[in-house]
Amino acid sequence: MPDDGADAEYVDYVTARIPALRRLAYVLAGDGHRADDLVQQTITTLYVKWKRAQAADNIDAYVRTMLVRTFVDEKRLAWAQVRLFHQLPEPPPVEDGGFEDRQVVRAALSRVPRRQQAVLVLRFFYDLPVDEVAVMLGCSAGTVKSQTARGLATLRRLLGERHLAGFSAIN
Numbered sequence: 001m002p003d004d005g006a007d008a009e010y011v012d013y014v015t016a017r018i019p020a021l022r023r024l025a026y027v028l029a030g031d032g033h034r035a036d037d038l039v040q041q042t043i044t045t046l047y048v049k050w051k052r053a054q055a056a057d058n059i060d061a062y063v064r065t066m067l068v069r070t071f072v073d074e075k076r077l078a079w080a081q082v083r084l085f086h087q088l089p090e091p092p093p094v095e096d097g098g099f100e101d102r103q104v105v106r107a108a109l110s111r112v113p114r115r116q117q118a119v120l121v122l123r124f125f126y127d128l129p130v131d132e133v134a135v136m137l138g139c140s141a142g143t144v145k146s147q148t149a150r151g152l153a154t155l156r157r158l159l160g161e162r163h164l165a166g167f168s169a170i171n
Contacts, residue, residue, distance in 0.1 A: 010050050014043050017060070021067055027121050028071045030110045038074075042067040065136040068122065072114050072137065108158040116151030119144055 021042060025035035045066055046053055056062040109117055115137070122133045123144070130148075134141045 006050055006054075009054070010047060013059070014046070017063065018043075020060075021063065024064060024067055024121075024126070025071070027125050028068070028118060030106050038067060038071055041070050045070070061132075061136070068118050068136050069138070072118050074114075104159065105155070108155050111158055112151050112154045116147050116154065119147040120151045120155075123148055 018039065021039045022035055025038040025042075026032060029035045029038060042063065046063060053059055053062050109120065112120065118137065119133060122128045122136065123130070128136075130141045130144045134144045137144065
């Protein structure tokens with residue numbers, strides 16, 4: 001990217017948006033280190049595509065879409081297949097009253113397939129409409145609806161109906 005003032009604009013934009021991008025990445029990934037990696041990948045790609053991003057109608061939505069797609073697509077990358085352990089460690093046990101609800105939901109959400117995770121986070125945490133989520137993920141509104149239903153069903157199975165009493169309003 002030639003420096004015609006665009007570098008300064010890029011730096012200003014990224015500096016202002018990193019906290020929001022990190023929040024989204026953390027909600028998606030559930031891990032601070034993974035969130036930092038997602039943000040780094042996104043802002044690196046953004047630097048390369050800065051001219052195109054500036055031309056977007058809504059640059060924030062454009063960058064959020066980049067981050068969500070990076071999250072969803074990272075399982076397809078070869079390095080994501082590398083395992084450091086022979087078996088995945090067992091998730092921590094859920095103790096009644098021992099964890100805050102958000103920790104329990106976060107643990108269950110991390111076990112939902114990535115695309116369903118992204119749909120659930122964007123629909124219910126960010127309160128985005130079906131059509132906007134569909135554009136972000138590059139799929140149809142029907143796919144978003146079916147991924148939402150499947151993701152909620154998976155969460156119900158993982159958490160058990162007793163833990164989802166507070167989520168009846170989102171279904």
